[in-house]
Amino acid sequence: MAAAIxxxxxxxxxxxxxxxxxxxxxxxxxxAFLDIPRHLFVDPAVRARAYEDSSFPIGYEQTISQxxxxxxxxxxxEIESRHRVLEIGTGSGYQxxxxxxxxxxxxxxxxxxxLARKAEETLRKVKTGKIRLKAGDGSEGWKSYAPFDRIIVxxxxxxxxxxxxxxxxxxxxxxAPLAAGTECLVLYSRERGLIQEKRLQxxxxxxxxxxxxx
Numbered sequence: 001m002a003a004a005i006x007x008x009x010x011x012x013x014x015x016x017x018x019x020x021x022x023x024x025x026x027x028x029x030x031x032a033f034l035d036i037p038r039h040l041f042v043d044p045a046v047r048a049r050a051y052e053d054s055s056f057p058i059g060y061e062q063t064i065s066q067x068x069x070x071x072x073x074x075x076x077x078e079i080e081s082r083h084r085v086l087e088i089g090t091g092s093g094y095q096x097x098x099x100x101x102x103x104x105x106x107x108x109x110x111x112x113x114x115l116a117r118k119a120e121e122t123l124r125k126v127k128t129g130k131i132r133l134k135a136g137d138g139s140e141g142w143k144s145y146a147p148f149d150r151i152i153v154x155x156x157x158x159x160x161x162x163x164x165x166x167x168x169x170x171x172x173x174x175x176a177p178l179a180a181g182t183e184c185l186v187l188y189s190r191e192r193g194l195i196q197e198k199r200l201q202x203x204x205x206x207x208x209x210x211x212x213x214x
Contacts, residue, residue, distance in 0.1 A: 007039050010051040014038075014067055018053040024071045028079075032101040033071060038064075041094040041122055060112050064092045065154065069203060076187055076200060077150050077173050079103050084145070086167065088138035088176075089154030093119030099152070100129035107145050109138040141167045148172060156183055156205040165195055177205040 015033050024030060039050035041064060046056050055063040079085065079102040090096055090110035096119065099106045108131060110116035116135040123131060134142075139161075141151075146167035153161065153176035161176055165188060168174050174188040185200040 005048055007037060007051070010039075011037070014051040014053070018068055019071050022068060024068070024075055026075045028102055029071055029074045029098075032074075032098045033067065035101060036094065036097045036126060036128075038067070038094055040125060041092040041097075058092045058115065060115060062091055062112065062115060064094055065205070070095050070098065072201070073152060073175050073185065074098065074102065076185075077152065077175055079150055083149035085150040085152065086142055086145075086148040086164075087152050087154065088141075088164070090116060090119050090133060091154060093123045093133075095152070095154060096131055096133070097123060097126050097128045100131050103129065103150070105129075106131045107142050107148070108133050109136050109142060111135070111137055139163065143167065150174070151176075153177065154205065156203075161188075165190070175200075177203045 011034055015030050019030060019033060039047045042050045042056050043058065053066050053068050055066045058064050081104060083103045084105045085099050085103040087096055087099060087106060087108040090108040096106055096108045110119060113135040116133060120133055141164050147169035148167055149169055149172050151164050151168055151174040156177040156179050158179055161174065164174060168190045170190055170192065172190050176186055177183060178186045183203055185203050187198045187200055189196045
Protein backbone atom coordinates (compact mmCIF):
# COMPACT_ATOMS: atom_id res chain seq x y z
CA MET A 1 0.00 0.00 0.00
CA ALA A 2 1.43 3.39 -1.03
CA ALA A 3 2.21 5.86 1.74
CA ALA A 4 -0.16 8.81 2.07
CA ILE A 5 1.15 12.05 0.65
CA UNK A 6 1.74 14.92 3.05
CA UNK A 7 0.56 17.77 0.84
CA UNK A 8 1.82 20.43 3.25
CA UNK A 9 5.36 19.14 2.88
CA UNK A 10 4.92 18.88 -0.89
CA UNK A 11 3.75 22.50 -0.99
CA UNK A 12 6.74 23.72 1.01
CA UNK A 13 9.08 21.81 -1.29
CA UNK A 14 7.39 23.36 -4.33
CA UNK A 15 7.88 26.86 -2.93
CA UNK A 16 11.54 26.31 -2.02
CA UNK A 17 12.70 24.25 -5.01
CA UNK A 18 10.56 25.58 -7.86
CA UNK A 19 9.82 29.18 -6.92
CA UNK A 20 12.29 30.68 -4.45
CA UNK A 21 15.24 29.03 -6.19
CA UNK A 22 14.15 30.64 -9.49
CA UNK A 23 14.05 34.23 -8.26
CA UNK A 24 10.48 34.35 -7.05
CA UNK A 25 11.18 36.39 -3.92
CA UNK A 26 7.95 38.26 -3.23
CA UNK A 27 7.07 36.92 0.22
CA UNK A 28 3.35 37.59 -0.24
CA UNK A 29 3.33 35.56 -3.46
CA UNK A 30 5.28 32.72 -1.84
CA UNK A 31 2.94 32.80 1.15
CA ALA A 32 -0.10 32.44 -1.11
CA PHE A 33 1.41 29.36 -2.73
CA LEU A 34 2.02 27.88 0.70
CA ASP A 35 -1.59 28.52 1.72
CA ILE A 36 -3.54 27.34 -1.34
CA PRO A 37 -3.80 23.53 -1.78
CA ARG A 38 -3.12 22.99 -5.49
CA HIS A 39 -4.00 19.29 -5.23
CA LEU A 40 -7.67 20.20 -4.81
CA PHE A 41 -7.68 21.96 -8.20
CA VAL A 42 -6.27 19.11 -10.31
CA ASP A 43 -7.88 15.90 -11.51
CA PRO A 44 -7.73 13.10 -8.88
CA ALA A 45 -5.78 10.97 -11.37
CA VAL A 46 -2.79 13.35 -11.14
CA ARG A 47 -3.27 14.51 -7.55
CA ALA A 48 -0.09 12.77 -6.41
CA ARG A 49 1.83 14.99 -8.86
CA ALA A 50 0.01 18.20 -8.00
CA TYR A 51 3.10 19.99 -6.69
CA GLU A 52 5.33 19.26 -9.64
CA ASP A 53 6.23 22.26 -11.79
CA SER A 54 3.93 21.02 -14.53
CA SER A 55 0.70 21.99 -16.21
CA PHE A 56 -2.14 19.44 -16.20
CA PRO A 57 -5.29 19.07 -18.29
CA ILE A 58 -8.54 20.07 -16.59
CA GLY A 59 -10.88 19.16 -19.44
CA TYR A 60 -12.31 21.01 -22.45
CA GLU A 61 -8.78 21.43 -23.90
CA GLN A 62 -7.84 23.66 -20.95
CA THR A 63 -5.01 23.32 -18.43
CA ILE A 64 -3.92 24.43 -14.98
CA SER A 65 -0.65 26.30 -15.52
CA GLN A 66 2.64 25.28 -13.93
CA UNK A 67 3.30 26.94 -10.55
CA UNK A 68 6.40 28.84 -11.68
CA UNK A 69 4.58 30.50 -14.58
CA UNK A 70 1.75 31.64 -12.31
CA UNK A 71 4.19 32.87 -9.67
CA UNK A 72 6.20 34.79 -12.26
CA UNK A 73 3.06 36.52 -13.52
CA UNK A 74 1.83 37.39 -10.03
CA UNK A 75 5.21 38.77 -8.98
CA UNK A 76 5.53 40.80 -12.18
CA UNK A 77 2.18 42.50 -11.52
CA GLU A 78 3.21 43.74 -8.04
CA ILE A 79 -0.24 43.22 -6.55
CA GLU A 80 -1.06 45.17 -3.40
CA SER A 81 -3.70 44.37 -0.79
CA ARG A 82 -5.79 47.40 -1.87
CA HIS A 83 -6.00 46.31 -5.51
CA ARG A 84 -9.00 45.10 -7.47
CA VAL A 85 -7.96 42.43 -9.96
CA LEU A 86 -9.64 41.09 -13.09
CA GLU A 87 -8.71 37.57 -14.18
CA ILE A 88 -9.50 36.34 -17.69
CA GLY A 89 -9.71 32.55 -17.76
CA THR A 90 -10.70 31.13 -14.37
CA GLY A 91 -9.92 27.56 -15.42
CA SER A 92 -9.61 25.38 -12.34
CA GLY A 93 -9.83 28.37 -10.00
CA TYR A 94 -6.32 27.85 -8.58
CA GLN A 95 -4.92 31.16 -9.78
CA UNK A 96 -8.13 32.90 -8.64
CA UNK A 97 -7.54 31.58 -5.12
CA UNK A 98 -3.93 32.77 -5.12
CA UNK A 99 -4.96 36.20 -6.38
CA UNK A 100 -7.58 36.52 -3.65
CA UNK A 101 -4.90 36.28 -0.96
CA UNK A 102 -2.93 39.10 -2.58
CA UNK A 103 -5.66 41.56 -3.62
CA UNK A 104 -8.69 43.25 -2.08
CA UNK A 105 -11.12 41.80 -4.64
CA UNK A 106 -10.88 39.37 -7.56
CA UNK A 107 -13.24 39.35 -10.52
CA UNK A 108 -12.77 36.28 -12.67
CA UNK A 109 -14.38 35.18 -15.95
CA UNK A 110 -14.50 31.71 -17.52
CA UNK A 111 -16.05 31.16 -20.95
CA UNK A 112 -16.71 27.44 -20.39
CA UNK A 113 -19.75 27.22 -18.12
CA UNK A 114 -18.99 23.73 -16.81
CA LEU A 115 -15.47 24.76 -15.77
CA ALA A 116 -16.83 27.90 -14.12
CA ARG A 117 -19.22 25.82 -12.03
CA LYS A 118 -16.52 23.31 -11.11
CA ALA A 119 -14.12 26.08 -10.11
CA GLU A 120 -16.82 27.64 -7.96
CA GLU A 121 -17.35 24.32 -6.17
CA THR A 122 -13.64 23.87 -5.52
CA LEU A 123 -13.20 27.44 -4.28
CA ARG A 124 -15.90 26.85 -1.66
CA LYS A 125 -13.59 24.22 -0.10
CA VAL A 126 -10.66 26.62 0.21
CA LYS A 127 -10.14 29.65 2.45
CA THR A 128 -9.87 32.59 0.07
CA GLY A 129 -10.40 36.30 -0.07
CA LYS A 130 -13.26 37.94 -1.97
CA ILE A 131 -13.85 36.36 -5.38
CA ARG A 132 -16.64 37.18 -7.82
CA LEU A 133 -16.88 34.61 -10.63
CA LYS A 134 -18.99 34.51 -13.77
CA ALA A 135 -19.29 32.48 -16.97
CA GLY A 136 -18.81 34.75 -19.96
CA ASP A 137 -16.60 36.09 -22.73
CA GLY A 138 -13.43 37.24 -21.00
CA SER A 139 -12.09 39.01 -24.07
CA GLU A 140 -14.64 41.78 -23.37
CA GLY A 141 -13.59 42.16 -19.75
CA TRP A 142 -16.13 43.09 -17.05
CA LYS A 143 -17.20 46.66 -17.77
CA SER A 144 -19.69 46.97 -14.93
CA TYR A 145 -16.86 46.62 -12.37
CA ALA A 146 -14.14 48.48 -14.27
CA PRO A 147 -11.66 50.03 -13.91
CA PHE A 148 -9.26 47.52 -12.39
CA ASP A 149 -5.85 48.00 -10.80
CA ARG A 150 -4.52 44.76 -12.24
CA ILE A 151 -5.64 42.46 -15.06
CA ILE A 152 -4.23 39.00 -15.70
CA VAL A 153 -4.97 36.93 -18.80
CA UNK A 154 -4.49 33.16 -18.59
CA UNK A 155 -4.77 32.37 -22.31
CA UNK A 156 -2.70 33.48 -25.27
CA UNK A 157 -3.96 36.44 -27.28
CA UNK A 158 -3.24 37.12 -30.95
CA UNK A 159 -3.35 40.90 -30.72
CA UNK A 160 -3.02 43.73 -28.24
CA UNK A 161 -5.87 43.46 -25.67
CA UNK A 162 -7.41 46.86 -26.38
CA UNK A 163 -10.79 46.13 -24.75
CA UNK A 164 -9.05 45.05 -21.55
CA UNK A 165 -6.58 47.94 -21.55
CA UNK A 166 -9.57 50.29 -21.67
CA UNK A 167 -10.66 48.80 -18.31
CA UNK A 168 -7.27 49.36 -16.67
CA UNK A 169 -7.05 52.28 -14.27
CA UNK A 170 -4.23 54.81 -14.31
CA UNK A 171 -1.18 53.31 -12.61
CA UNK A 172 -2.53 49.84 -13.42
CA UNK A 173 -0.80 46.81 -14.93
CA UNK A 174 -2.00 44.08 -17.26
CA UNK A 175 -0.09 40.87 -17.99
CA ALA A 176 -0.99 38.55 -20.85
CA PRO A 177 0.60 35.93 -23.08
CA LEU A 178 0.79 37.33 -26.60
CA ALA A 179 1.45 35.41 -29.81
CA ALA A 180 3.17 37.88 -32.08
CA GLY A 181 5.93 35.82 -33.62
CA THR A 182 7.28 34.03 -30.54
CA GLU A 183 4.68 33.49 -27.81
CA CYS A 184 5.71 35.46 -24.74
CA LEU A 185 4.39 37.18 -21.66
CA VAL A 186 3.84 40.91 -22.08
CA LEU A 187 3.41 43.39 -19.24
CA TYR A 188 1.37 46.50 -20.05
CA SER A 189 1.35 49.56 -17.79
CA ARG A 190 -0.94 52.59 -17.93
CA GLU A 191 0.65 55.85 -16.78
CA ARG A 192 -1.10 59.19 -17.29
CA GLY A 193 -3.27 57.65 -19.97
CA LEU A 194 -0.37 56.22 -21.96
CA ILE A 195 0.21 52.48 -22.39
CA GLN A 196 3.73 51.11 -22.09
CA GLU A 197 4.59 47.56 -23.14
CA LYS A 198 7.38 45.26 -21.94
CA ARG A 199 8.10 41.73 -23.18
CA LEU A 200 9.12 39.47 -20.32
CA GLN A 201 9.77 35.83 -21.25
CA UNK A 202 8.68 33.02 -23.55
CA UNK A 203 5.62 31.03 -22.52
CA UNK A 204 3.06 28.48 -23.68
CA UNK A 205 -0.68 28.89 -23.01
CA UNK A 206 -3.92 27.62 -24.49
CA UNK A 207 -5.47 30.13 -26.93
CA UNK A 208 -7.99 32.74 -25.80
CA UNK A 209 -11.34 32.07 -27.46
CA UNK A 210 -14.30 34.39 -27.67
CA UNK A 211 -17.92 33.69 -26.81
CA UNK A 212 -19.57 31.64 -24.10
CA UNK A 213 -19.20 27.86 -24.30
CA UNK A 214 -21.37 25.36 -22.48
